[in-house]
Amino acid sequence: MLNLSDLNLPSSSGVYRFYNRQGALLYVGKSIHIAQRVHSHYRARHTDTREARLVSQTARIEWTRTAGEIGALLLENRQIKTLQPLYNRRQRKTRQLWALHPTPESGSEGVQLAIKALSTKQSEPELYGLFISKASADKHLRTLVQQFKLCERVLGLERGSGRCFGHQIGRCLGACCGEEPLAQHNKRLYRALASRQLKAWRWSGPIVIEEPDHMQPTRSDWHLIYNWAFLGTAPDIPELTHLEHQNHTDSFDLDAYFILQKALKTPGLTTYLWRNQQLAPLCHA
Template sequence: MVGTVTYRCRHSSRRVSVNRVAPTGTPGFSVLGAPQARLPACAGVYRFLDSNGYPLYIGKSINIYARVRTHLNEARHSQRQQRMVSATASVDCRPTAGEAGALLLENLAIKRDVPLFNRSQRAVRRLWSILLKQSKTGYEQAEIQAFTLDKPDIMAAYGSFKSRHHAREALRELARSESLCPKILGLEHARGACFQRQLGHCAGACVGIESADVHNQRLRAALARHRLSAWPVVGPVLVRETCAEPVAGQPRQEWHLLHNWTYLGTFSSEAAAAQAGVDNTFMFDRDTYQILRRVLRTHKLPLYCADSGEAVNWPDSGVPV
């Protein structure tokens, strides 16, 4: 033993100690827990597991076999990879019908299991955004909000920020660059003219020189390029992903259940997905939002209404991926 690494599990107070030992050879391989001589050369998610079965690293690839071999080869040259491989007892994988499923399952698994070596992807990154609310004076004021599934209406939301602070700073910068009134936007609470007006950088909404209609119009135009893609269909949808020539152990077809930019699971059949329902406690996650936008815009997979089974045409929102 060279040393140990101790970390806390996400969903309990248990601490896990990982022994750093010199590699004794190639770790064992398995597919969904069943031992295999080698990993499949197909799309899917793979897990580097320690001797207790705890995940050290979770990744995805369109070719699991090749990607895991790359990890093992890099351990000869990278100290970080060597530490991870040295603590690895086995590598388990979950084949998917295609890349979309691998992307979604990897993101979910990392946030659920919090592997030690997935440092940058472990945190659930809440989706903070800017909403507009009309005040009694007719001027639209900005509100900063984090979305959850019980408040899913992002039709009039602007921007995807990692914290309330970042959203507020972005709004402050927009006010400076577009001569918008920070007082009207709720960024200042002083009486009389705002500070930017005193510097000549506000068009005068705070002192009644610029009307509510004009200021609102300029505000919406300035925010337009930051607009979030609203969920453009009614209710949850099923995305069907197929593999024309699956290898042994790879599913030929899978169904991904999506609703309001939230990934709710991957299923082997349409019936199983339709019966799963929507988890109203699930939080919007910025990573999931961005993955789903990319999947729905670039993969061009068939979509169906989860309730009726009828085909759904996904509109092009015009928002860049």
């Protein structure tokens, strides 16, 4: 078993990687204190069989320092999905994400609700929810229909004319047969969806999030973001220009989206608009 006392593990934020004797990547983790987190894996081997297997197979540990937690989260998320470590299973890359998409019905005041696959560069404002499968999106949709007594026929989920089945059994307030105004039904629909709205990309180009290094106050990490895709982290502003011009597979990533939403609300981080290789300060979203 690897002797941790032989390593000079840092006490800073960052990402660490466990490798076996053959050089295969076993595990990628993140922490605001790498040394403490790695030691916790070794302590847990006495009570957790999975940790025991991981530690027994580990022959080498590498790490990458980051300025803070956001950089560690973003780097961990990227490395798990690109490097596919053997012990990281929950955060593997999702091939396709789905959302609920309300659209006005042609020739009517009604609004229909469809399940839509997210594109690789997603910035539409009228999307709600993020689901890892079409089936899970459909399940959530059906739950909303029952909870808010929405009309499946008005929403385009049930074919036919006249009263819908839900109205016949008391689950619809009658938007399908004129007992409830469509405008009122629409308000209830959007109220049902409000908490799950996917935020559209509202900037004219990429943004940069500056994350100060708590261990070295004179330096920062600069995270380049566009259309909710994490394009990478630069150690200084000149490197941002090089990073911007690299080829990126900027597909929409559920985990990165939530990390970036957290970053924009984190005190102490500054957001800039990145345009013509210059930074323009922005307010937090």
